[in-house]
Amino acid sequence: MHRSLSRSPFRSLTGSFRRSKSGHKGWKSGGERMESSRSSVSAEGVSHLGFGMNSVTEFMQKQIVNALCLGKRDKASDLLLNLSQSNDSLRADDFVYILDYCARYPDPLFVMETWRTMEGKNIATNRKCNMFFVQALTRGGYLEEAFSWLTALHGRHLTGPISLYNAFLNGCARTQSTVHADYCLNLMEDRLLGKSEVTYCELLKLAVWQQSLTAVHEIRKEFVKHYSPSIISLRKFIWAFTRLGDLVSACQSLQRMVDMVLHGSVYVKKSAGGKFGSSDLDIPIPSKVDWGQLGELPLSDAPVDTSSCKNQWFFVQNGSNSSYLEDNKGCRSFSMHVDNHESNLYFQIRGLVNPVLHWQRGNAETLPTMKILRWSFSDIIHTCAQSKNSKLAEQLFLQMRTLGLEPSSHTYDALIRAVVSERGAFEGIQLVKTMENLNLKPYDATLATLSISCSKALELDLAEALLDQIVGTPYIHTFNSLLAACDVMDQPENAVRVLAKMKQLNQKPDIWTYELLFSLFGNVNAPYESGNMCSQEEAAKRINAIERDMVNNGIQHSPLSMINLVKALGAEGNVREMVEYFRKAGIYFAHSDSYLWTAFCNIVLHALVECDESHMAIELFKNMKLHGSPPDAATYNIMIDCCSNIRCFKSAGALVSMMLRDGFLPENCTYTALVKILLANDDFDGALHLLDQVMSERIQEDVLLFNTILLEAYIKGHIDIIEFVVEKMHGKKIQPDPSTCWYVFSAYVDRGFFSTAMEALQVLSLRMISEEERTLREKREDYEDSFILAEDSEAEERIIKTFMDSSEHIAAALLNLRCCALAGISISWLPSISLWARRLSSTYGA
Secondary structure (H helix, E strand, C coil), rough: CCCHHHHHHHHHHHHCCCCCCCCCCCCCHHHHHHHCCCCCHHCCCCCCCCCCCCHHHHHHHHHHHHHHHHHHHHHHHHHHHHHHHHHCCCCCHHHHHHHHHHHHHHHHHHHHHHHHHHHCCCCCCHHHHEEEEEHHHHHHHHHHHHHHHHHCCCCCCCCCCCCHHHHHHHHHHHCCCCHHHHHHHHHHHHHHCCHHHHHHHHHHHHHCCCCHHHHHHHHHHHHHCCCCCCCCHHHHHHHHHHHHHHHHHHHHHHHHHHHHHHHHCCCCCCCCCCCCCCCCCCCCCCCCCCHHHHHHHHHHHHHCCCCCEEEEEEEEEECCCEEEECCCCCCCEEEEEEEEECEEEEEEECCCHHHHHHHHCCCCCCHHHHHHHHHHHHHHHHHHHHCCHHHHHHHHHHHHHHCCCCHHHHHHHHHHHHHHHHHCCHHHHHHHHHHHHCCCCCCHHHHHHHHHHHHHHHHHHHHHHHHHCCHHHHHHHHHHHHHHHHHHHHCCHHHHHHHHHHCCCCCCCCHHHHHHHHHCCCCCCCCCCCCCHHHHHHHHHHHHHHHHHHHHHCCCHHHHHHHHHHHHHHHCHHHHHHHHHCCCCCHHHHCHHHHHHHHHHHHHHHHHHHHHCCCHHHHHHHHHHHHCCCCCCCHHHHHHHHHHHHCCHHHHHHHHHHHHHHHCCCCCHHHHHHHHHHCCCHHHHHHHHHHHHHCCCCCCCCHHHHHHHHHHHHHCHHHHHHHHHHHHHHHCCCCCCCHHHHHHHHHHHHHHHHHHHHHHHHHHHHHHHHCCHHHHHHHHHHHHHHHHHHHHHHHHHHHHHHHCCCCEEEEHHHHHHHHHHCCCCCCCHHHHCCCCHHHHHHHHCC
């Protein structure tokens, strides 16, 4: 029975490794089979010449491997049998080529078949064979069998090297099996094997997979009790801390790493397989650095010894406070205080006066060290991007350059992500230009990040240009972000080009794509235009085409795609199809919350009311109440608006009572709908009384409520009511809009009061710009010279180009004032001195 790791040195670490055991089926435990071959296992090494095999067996092994590569397993088994019968003096080295293949790819079934063949020939295995056995089994997911193999190695001289156990732990990390890692640690403790640096590195992988920052800190605490960290182990710890978002601990480890490198105490070797490793012997030597104590100190208060400094200077980089301190021995310290949102990160590096010269004095042996150091910097900068800490990312990037480390495309990718996350795409694009000047090619992922950022900023042309620069096939999220921007900007023609690009690259859409397509192409007419028979037919064709494409790609509707589809049909006035989709849409909302279903019903209700299908809207509302779908404030406001279609104020009042009982207070749109009902019944007194009630209850009024009364008063020719409402707007500092100007101007013109109409138009236009006369005086010079009194013929076009995108009201006001000026009326920038404005104030003012 395996002992619990609560008795091992990694109590707090492995306590978090406890998980439900997930064994692999298909094999019985290999313990019994291995027991018979224990006496044949030897600890002899492998020949220095290749794997120590002769030419005949080497040829036969290659034939077996070739058969396995071609998937001809029966042939491989026959060839293995021939190999075992070809020579009575076979050794382990005569099978090692096969075992190596099985470990690399892996092939656990054939490695077991090979082991049974060796067992039948009573061939003693060696350390190399044992390693391949463990690697093939663990990489193939057969952890139970691999553990049985390890368990079978018993006795003082037959426990096997610790690398075997590390290989098993590597398999546990690959398959994310903390249970088997627990078993292995117990076995290692029983056999007094201890733990090497590699052991700790494999345990780090499991801790990161578990997202356990506590476990990583426990591993580090245990590690430094036995080892002085090497640059490789520090690299592993930085990797773990950055994956779990611990920037403070990652910077501590990076500080230690740089300090080691700059003092020339690090040498890294590169294996034949291309992996980096420390050249130091793996002998436990406790660290002299108490990392635990360092972690408890406020990092921003870490001391800097300046007693022996002969020079000191400061510089500011993007708001950071950094300093260089140089002592009498020529050593220089670099200190930098970093604001990391709630906590302060302190990063201090001590090294040579000129680190760049230090690298240049080195030889090829320093290149692996530089790569590892650059990787660690890049890892931390990537974490800065995830935590949106562009300031720390920029400072680390600056420190890399100070140390003579040339950033790679990977480093720039991290920095660009960090900068873009906080300050937008423009600065990221500038960094890409810097890369190009350095002959560094940005990753496709970097360009995708910038494209997505431009899409969020609604810079469609720039986002599309960046998308076109991507060499490979971008992630679907990049296309979807651009389609979403096209939807916001109501530019379906741009979306057509994006879809063409997706088709060219064979990029399959996802559900978000289809949600956007229904919104972009579901309706034909421009906003505020009513649908007709032709547009309704065209919209139906588009929707059917999108749905067929969904079926071809095996994608089901989502609640949002159904909402966008029904919204498009409602906008076109296609009531029959909209109701059909509504009736079969319940299945798509079965697992969503009730609020989403209510929002869906509100869309249908609003479309029915807009299409004057009041009775259908009433039936739907009754069904909502009957089936327990909770109406919200929007539902009640839509139904009150429905009452204006049937001119029933009594029903509207009943809805207001229900609204109050359900805990929803009337809003401005509620009173607007009630006013419409009263006006439809020619009850101007009731509408004005309701307006007074809105103002007395301090509800935030908007211009729509006033315009509703102005429109009806204009139609019925009630100039007195128009003047009363206009003065109420001025008293509440509710700025007019173009509709306000049109209703008032037209009312006076229809009655033949042309000069009053022009004066009123001028005053209301000035109030559209600002209700404050001080602001108007400040704007006068710019607006008069450039727009209102300009004598060139392009003045109107210049007004539209300048203001229509940012402020339509100012554009309309300037066009109105220019018309007044062209009619020969002098523009007074003090509306309060206008005779019309003074008359309204004295007649209707408070």
